[in-house]
Amino acid sequence: MxxxxxxxxxxxxxxxxxxxxxxxxxxxxxxxxxxxxxxxxxxxxxxxxxxxxxxxxxxxxxxxxxxxxxxxxxxxxxxxxxxxxxxxxxxxxxxxxxxxxxxxxxxxxxxxxxxxxxxxxPPKGSDWDGCIQIVNVNGVLYQNQYLNLGFSFDARDEGTKAFVENNGKEISFNAYDVTVEDEGEKYFIGKWLDKKIVSNLAELGTQREEVIEPEDAHVILSSGDKLKLRNVKVLWELTKQDLSLSVDAMDFVHAVLEDFGSGEVEYTLNK
Incomplete structure (x- = not known):
């Protein structure tokens, strides 16, 4: 190196x-x-x-x-x-x-x-003598996959009503790349759905459909306009993924400062 x-x-x-x-x-x-x-x-x-x-x-x-x-x-x-x-x-x-x-x-x-x-x-393997240099992690990741999303908006909301009157009833946006503002907090759509949908292992691999009716949530468009949500229809499935991860401490160290006489490592500079 x-x-x-x-x-x-x-x-x-x-x-x-x-x-x-x-x-x-x-x-x-x-x-x-x-x-x-x-x-x-x-x-x-x-x-x-x-x-x-x-x-x-x-x-x-x-x-x-x-x-x-x-x-x-x-x-x-x-x-x-x-x-x-x-x-x-x-x-x-x-x-x-x-x-x-x-x-x-x-x-x-x-x-x-x-x-x-x-x-x-450069760092070398002996710098970790007596310490753990490589950590291997094996595990399982359970994650909700959102297969289809359908949005309905509240036409009684003044801001939403004004947007529809100015732009027409066809509202176009990428449903999987949108931000939701819910009671003052902003979330990427996937994170927002994770907070609303509770899954369990008994549902693993089974597609389910659910309707979310938030009390006070808005979709934020790329233009900055906010449209109030009436509901979101979600087709989703709980999935399982096996994980295998190896972490080598040497990959995080750029340089080592050592005293030449004693061989003592005095400082490690991280990448």
């Missing part, structure tokens, strides 16, 4: 993850920036892949993240470059983030200079 298409995509993914982490921790007034230019004490301007700055106890602190979207382990030169950034940018903390890992010399070097090493990668 490809995590990103380009190095820039990987930088933006890193930005998104750390922004979500900081928001979840309640950090306020803080912007996680991508491709930021930061001037060091030498006067040289440095390009930082992902950057943010915050104040604690009146002291400004900066976080510098360099992202390496590589197919192999990151070499020592990148750790040395990060140390150079930290020396030139006061009160800063450095993180190296990659997809694969780091050469052994990088690990020793970064541990000594307290540069954090992280990996952002």
């Amino acid at each position: 490809e995590l990103c298409e380009t190095s820039k995509d990987y930088e933006l993914l890193t930005q998104k993850i750390y922004k979500a982490i900081l928001e979840s921790e309640g950090v306020e007034n803080l912007e996680v920036k991508h491709d930021e230019k930061v001037r060091g004490k030498s006067g040289v301007e440095h390009q930082i892949d992902v950057f943010w700055e915050y104040k604690y106890a009146g002291v400004s602190h900066k976080v510098l993240i360099e992202c390496k979207y590589y197919s192999k382990a990151v070499s020592l030169i990148h750790a040395r470059n990060m140390l150079g950034l930290l020396n030139d940018i006061p009160n800063s903390q450095g993180l190296l983030v990659t997809t694969q890992g780091f050469q052994s010399g990088v690990i020793d070097f970064c541990n000594h200079y307290e540069i954090k090493l992280k990996r952002i990668r």
